[in-house]
Amino acid sequence: MSTTSNSILLAPYRLAHLNIFVSDLERSGKFYADVCGFKEVFREPGISMIFMSNGNTHHDLGLMETMEKARIGRGGHVQASSGRGRYPGLNHLGFEMETEKQLVDSYHRAQERGLKINRTTDHLIAHSLYLSELNGFTLEFYADVTDDWQAVYANNVGELISGDWDPDASEPFAERKGGPAAELFESGSAPIRARNVAYAGLPVKDLAASVAYYTEKLGMSVTSINEADKIAVLSGAEPGRCDVCLVETDEVPDVRLLFGGVQVHEGQPIATSLAALRAQGINATVIGDGDRGALVVLDPDGIPLVYSTEPASRLLEEHGASIVEEVARLKKMTAAAKSNVA
Ligand SMILES: [Fe+2]
Known part of the structure; x- marks a missing residue:
């Protein structure tokens, strides 16, 4: 602990x-x-x-x-x-x-x-x-x-x-609850086989001030900072994870989230997922190379999700800026397609 x-x-x-x-x-x-x-x-x-x-x-x-x-x-x-x-x-x-x-x-x-x-x-x-x-x-x-x-x-x-909830109403549990992990569900038919939500990308106005807040007040640790692209990746106490990606930008997207990051089950090639998505008429793109990359997909409200089997720390460190760019491009493409249909 x-x-x-x-x-x-x-x-x-x-x-x-x-x-x-x-x-x-x-x-x-x-x-x-x-x-x-x-x-x-x-x-x-x-x-x-x-x-x-x-x-x-x-x-x-x-x-x-x-x-x-x-x-x-x-x-x-x-x-x-x-x-x-x-x-x-x-x-x-x-x-x-x-x-x-x-x-x-x-x-x-x-x-x-x-x-x-x-x-x-x-x-x-x-x-x-x-x-x-x-x-x-x-x-x-x-x-x-x-x-x-x-x-x-x-x-x-x-x-x-x-x-x-009154936090003082009873003696709090000193041991971790939540029980043993339930048997993980893996969809056999969905184009993407999500395992768990792992991280989130947030737009911030001042990266240095936000990193100070997340580390000093919230107690998170810096995994990496990319000064050129103004991106910081932070993690909680669980070893080997990264949980939040802060990106300095003046443009806060309408959905107030740059992306949600989802770990997917091992075993399904990204190309297979991509083909299955496109067969359903769902716009998606791949960032990075092959199965070491990530799929970027918009949900029905244009909320961007990033799916990968790769550890988020490497993905965000190497491709954080590309993911943000790709989300913006995909949103524009989807909006244009909708206006053409209209
Ligand atoms: Fe909640």
Whole structure:
């Protein structure tokens, strides 16, 4: 288990999920299942949300349908105030802490030092705190509180699972929960065989200030910095990973996310995935060389995803700038194709 310096407010273990707003919940659920190989594991009709996971954790992807009105959870807990989530794109990044005790200690340090916590939530499977980082992106830090998230889902079919959480209400778990990894699901038929969400690319206005914030306040480590392209790759405490790619840019994309990064199961050549996607009329391109590269794909709302079997650290270090360029090119190409059809 990693140690946490008292000077650091939080020290996440890994990026575990992306939560995104989508304009059509069923269309996106089908896309992420049939095209990207994720499995639906739970849904909350009351807030128009689908959870998708391949066994790595209780959800790799949270899909929430866009709406004007507030999303109200269990017991009146406000999960999103009215006006938030009107447009497709990033809702939040979900970072896992190793233990609930680390999360609660972090909560107290944040309180003592005036770091604003937007809300604290009991999801039954995990306890969470949410904050707005330097650039205004919402980050969730959570710790699992059950070893059997599948049972929680099974016992709450159709119900709301998120309510208020008082971090001081009970003694936090000092050991890591979440249980043994469930047997990983691998789609045999999807063009892309996603394994887990691994990293995310965020647009930032000031790279140096953002790196300082992510390291000094959030307790992440720098894996690499590319000064020429203004890209920094950062990692949490889990060895061998990288979780966030910060890219300095003046242009924040409409979906507020440069890309979501997905690790895919070994064994399927990228060329096979590419051909299968194109056969379905889905625009996709390859960055890098052959199976050491990555597939860039836009979801139905234009949210960019990067799929690769390569370790993200090497991929982002070598191809970070190309991925950002390719996403922009693909978005323009897709927009042009749509306007031609119209
Ligand atoms: Fe979340």
